[in-house]
Amino acid sequence: MTGVEASFDGSRDVSAILGTLSRGRADPSFQRTAEGLWVIGLSPQGGFSACLEQTAAGVALTGWGEGAGWVADHLPDWLGADDDLRGFRPEHDLIDRAWRRYRITWRVPRTLLTWQIALAAVLEQRVTGVEARSAWRMLLIEHGSPAPGPAPGGMRVPPDPDAVLRIPSWDWRRYGVDRQRIRTIRELASAGHVLERAAHMPASQGRVALTAVPGVGPWTAAEISARAFGDADAVSVGDYHQARNVTYALTGETDGTDEDMLRLLAPYAGHRYRAVRMIELARVAPPRRGPRMRLPGPGQQ
16 A cells, blocks of 8 residues: 655654653554554544654655645654754753753654644543553544554554544443543543644643643643644643652652752753653653552642
């Protein structure tokens, strides 16, 4: 089957840039294979499969499905072609070391896959990663559609908003999704105009616009904006792990709070997500002290 092809000239680490789209190793919409990195999703024109391969010249993309042309047109956005680095100066040794490694090959992606990123983000509200990844996988298996083209077996296109609105409550409960998250997902599915408008605003404004959807608070908006809008300043306040990870990476303290994190990230204003992502890519995190557990959180994350 012939696909739509596109290319990007320039050094890019595709896995580091788009890795935040992954919802675990068994994610039906994201896989790394010998052929390249596969991203399955929904565009305004329909579902697509995209395989991105790093080449000597840059990145080659092949897409299949109704949305393949849209993906090909937006490849530069996905790879952060318009990401503005001005004003970013590492203030900590760890961030400086990571930036030296990634300053040429990593950029903040603007994928514009707002709906599916928002859907996955809401599933992550107030639960462990294991619970959220399981719910995402079951949702795509039971209510998604087969990935077009020669995508690896089992890959699925996420359900669109209309399909999500038809999912009965008992299916959500089987996936472990509570009533509040079900309500928020349905609000998002009915708020396509908000998602579309937010995607075309400056990233910081789009992040705020998302919070007009009931159940979408600053945490959820930041998670969406960093992945969909190319938001270099998004910070996931209210995320237990991120506050601890940032504080530990930059100070060695193991009990960091949101206030600690925001204080440490203050010198990176305008680039706080960039700094956080460098910490993530450096793979520095505090030692675990106990079993995984259900996480408390604000009523609207």
